[in-house]
Amino acid sequence: xxxxxxxxxxxxxxxxxxxxxxxxxxxxxxxxxxxxxxxxxxxxxxxxxxxxxxxxxxxxxxxxxxxxxxxxxxxxxxxxxxxxxxxxxxxxxxxxxxxxxxxxxxxxxxxxxxxxxxxxxxxxxxxxxxxxxxxxxxxxxxxxxxxxxxxxxxxxxxxxxxxxxxxxxxxxxxxxxxxxxxxxxxxxxxxxxxxxxxxxxxxxxxxxxxxxxxxxxxxxxxxxxxxxxxxxxxxxxxxxxxxxxxxxxxxxxxxxxxxxxxxxxxxxxxxxxxxxxxxxxxxxxxxxxxxxxxxxxxxxxxxxxxxxxxxxxxxxxxxxxxxxxxxxxxxxxxxxx
Numbered sequence: 001x002x003x004x005x006x007x008x009x010x011x012x013x014x015x016x017x018x019x020x021x022x023x024x025x026x027x028x029x030x031x032x033x034x035x036x037x038x039x040x041x042x043x044x045x046x047x048x049x050x051x052x053x054x055x056x057x058x059x060x061x062x063x064x065x066x067x068x069x070x071x072x073x074x075x076x077x078x079x080x081x082x083x084x085x086x087x088x089x090x091x092x093x094x095x096x097x098x099x100x101x102x103x104x105x106x107x108x109x110x111x112x113x114x115x116x117x118x119x120x121x122x123x124x125x126x127x128x129x130x131x132x133x134x135x136x137x138x139x140x141x142x143x144x145x146x147x148x149x150x151x152x153x154x155x156x157x158x159x160x161x162x163x164x165x166x167x168x169x170x171x172x173x174x175x176x177x178x179x180x181x182x183x184x185x186x187x188x189x190x191x192x193x194x195x196x197x198x199x200x201x202x203x204x205x206x207x208x209x210x211x212x213x214x215x216x217x218x219x220x221x222x223x224x225x226x227x228x229x230x231x232x233x234x235x236x237x238x239x240x241x242x243x244x245x246x247x248x249x250x251x252x253x254x255x256x257x258x259x260x261x262x263x264x265x266x267x268x269x270x271x272x273x274x275x276x277x278x279x280x281x282x283x284x285x286x287x288x289x290x291x292x293x294x295x296x297x298x299x300x301x302x303x304x305x306x307x308x309x310x311x312x313x314x315x316x317x318x319x320x321x322x323x324x325x326x327x328x329x330x331x332x333x334x335x336x337x
Contacts, residue, residue: 006195008191012187015224016221018221022260022261025257025260027260033320033323035259036252036323037080037320038259039307040067040316041080041082041083043082043083043306043309044082044244045063045310046246046308048088048113048211048212052087057098058094059336059337060087061098061099062098063313063336064081064082064099064104064337065104067313082104083302084107086109089108091108092106092108093133106134107136109139110126110162111123111126111138113140113141113178114211115141123162124161131165131166131169135173137175138173138175139208140176142159142178142179147196159200160200163201174204175205175206176205177201178246179207179226181210181216181226182215187222190226203239204241204242204303204304205242206242206243207229207241207243208244208308209222209244209245210308212247212308218245218249220261226243227261230266231266234266242304242306243262243306245307246307249308250312251312252318252319255312259300266297266298267296267299314331314336
């Protein structure tokens with residue numbers, strides 16, 4: 001299939017202007033408090049450093065399960081857990097043991113992360129190992145060199161190979177396809193790569209902006225273009241796909257801007273009779289935090305929207321404390337993952 005011809009051309013000026021418009025919305029009071037909690041529930045708490053250790057991964061897991069140890073004392077309620085922890089394949093077993101019995105999911109980067117330049121056999125073994133060790137979600141990175149060379153069929157075939165590994169796991173394993181948009185050079189390429197990935201993955205799987213290792217990582221214009229690809233596929237086929245901006249989203253204010261963009265891009269779509277069902281991560285859609293928003297816009301749920309971040313959660317917590325108490329929390333008030 002000639003993806004260069006089927007993908008619409010993107011006007012970068014209008015995309016940038018439209019993305020900037022989402023930052024002008026005023027969110028206050030109960031709506032802001034609910035949005036901050038929802039953003040926590042949507043976060044894949046991430047550590048992808050060369051110095052990662054078992055102790056760091058266990059700390060990350062504790063933070064994901066209970067983002068704020070004093071939430072009931074200070075806020076009068078238990079905050080939601082994070083959606084997932086995201087780690088290297090070598091750390092999956094440690095995370096599995098630390099999260100035993102927890103609803104927090106284990107996401108693992110794979111397929112030669114972050115370059116995607118290893119031989120396909122090595123990338124597939126990388127993925128298979130992560131699944132065997134207990135990963136619930138695989139964050140794969142495409143081979144940007146092949147994509148930018150126009151070898152779209154090759155890239156699509158590699159995505160489908162990883163999809164097959166996830167599908168054959170004997171349990172639900174979801175896939176997020178990382179486009180590494182900072183290396184795709186144009187918004188036209190971002191749209192083309194989004195369409196290509198969506199054509200290869202299963203309903204309920206995700207497309208993702210970045211590894212977090214390349215600048216720029218997630219940006220609002222790029223995320224908007226990817227959301228529009230998801231919207232257009234839904235209008236065409238009725239299938240829902242998820243979105244994960246990752247890298248560079250560090251503040252609660254930024255997170256709320258992204259939620260506004262999701263709501264205004266995907267919130268007015270016509271409903272359908274069938275829901276994602278077996279294709280959606282078990283347990284996440286039942287979150288009380290997400291329930292009201294998801295009823296109006298299914299993408300305002302951890303099932304279909306995630307933030308990939310390491311430092312975002314503590315700023316969300318600071319804003320929640322400010323909203324509740326009028327006092328802005330200091331950095332030492334919140335544990336580090």
